[in-house]
Amino acid sequence: MPSLTPRLLIFDLDGTLIDSRIDLCNSINATLLHFGKPQLPDPVIASYIGDGASMLVRRALGDPEGDIHDEEYVTEALTFFLSYYRIHKLDFTYVYPGVIDSLEAIRAAHPDTLMAVLTNKPVNPSRDICDHFGLTRFFFQNYGGNSFHTKKPDPHGLLTLIAEASTIAGDPITPAQTIMIGDSDVDILTARNCGATSIGCTFGLAPHTLAAAQPNYLAHSPTDWPRILKT
Known part of the structure; x- marks a missing residue:
């Protein structure tokens, strides 16, 4: 991981935070x-x-x-x-073990690092699911596949979140200070398309797509996130 602590973490939802x-x-x-x-x-x-x-x-x-x-x-x-x-949407869906503990560990170690969700799932069920499982408290924003005119891997949503995070932080956050965390090549390509770092989650719904996409880092469990971030 770069020596500079990331200032912005963007999480995919399905296959990353939840098993849906x-x-x-x-x-x-x-x-x-x-x-x-x-x-x-x-x-x-x-x-x-x-x-x-x-x-x-x-x-x-x-x-x-x-x-x-x-x-x-x-x-x-x-x-x-x-x-x-x-x-x-909540009949069988659950938060992956270790997700909440890892988010809490990241927040404790890096209180100034902002976190958000960027998913291709429609925004309303995405927000409802995060509300239901108590995930919303970690994120300043949650955007879905119908929040913009394009979806991932187009970088528009990620760039929008970087701009919003910069406003919250009070100074510019760059793509180089941003990490996209997701379980598929879509997430890895989204990060690459705007110059952000990527973490591929092999425990998700599409681990078979990660090898070709070549994420910067691999997480085999949500508990790997703090370790990769050197928390």
């Missing part, structure tokens, strides 16, 4: 059943997670590249999925 796999898979299969489509194995659905709700639904419908031209059909499926997930 079962609720997302159940919600997709409920959507497929509703629209007369065959249900899919959980590992297949889990491999579709990471690029936002719309792409998750499109991939489950058999449209991996987002080329379905019947946008009304896709919109109906997405609407059903979001409505179902809104109700069932």
Whole structure:
């Protein structure tokens, strides 16, 4: 880790702070059943997670590249999925062991380091989940996949958080002083696209994507975060 203590930590949500796999898979299969489509194995659905709700639904419908031209059909499926997930998002979802202890350790060791969430999950369920599990107290902001006109790995959301953190801190925070923590290549590429450091979480939903993305550091458990940060 660079000798300069990071001034800003940005966390992904699904596969990084929480394990939401079962609720997302159940919600997709409920959507497929509703629209007369065959249900899919959980590992297949889990491999579709990471690029936002719309792409998750499109991939489950058999449209991996987002080329379905019947946008009304896709919109109906997405609407059903979001409505179902809104109700069932906390059925089986849990915070990974060690997350809260690690966030508390980081805050105790680096009280001036700001933390936020940047996820491709829609912002309202992201905030609701963080509220439910008592995670919101750690973060000055929580942005989702529909908070901006683009999603990760576009760096717009990360750059927005850097600007907001700079305002809170009272002086500029640079990408070089920022770390993005996530479980997939999407998060690693987001960091790289704006010049931030990355930590890849191998315990998440998409560890198979990390090798090609080459994060700066690997965390095999949330308890590795303080160690990597030299807390």
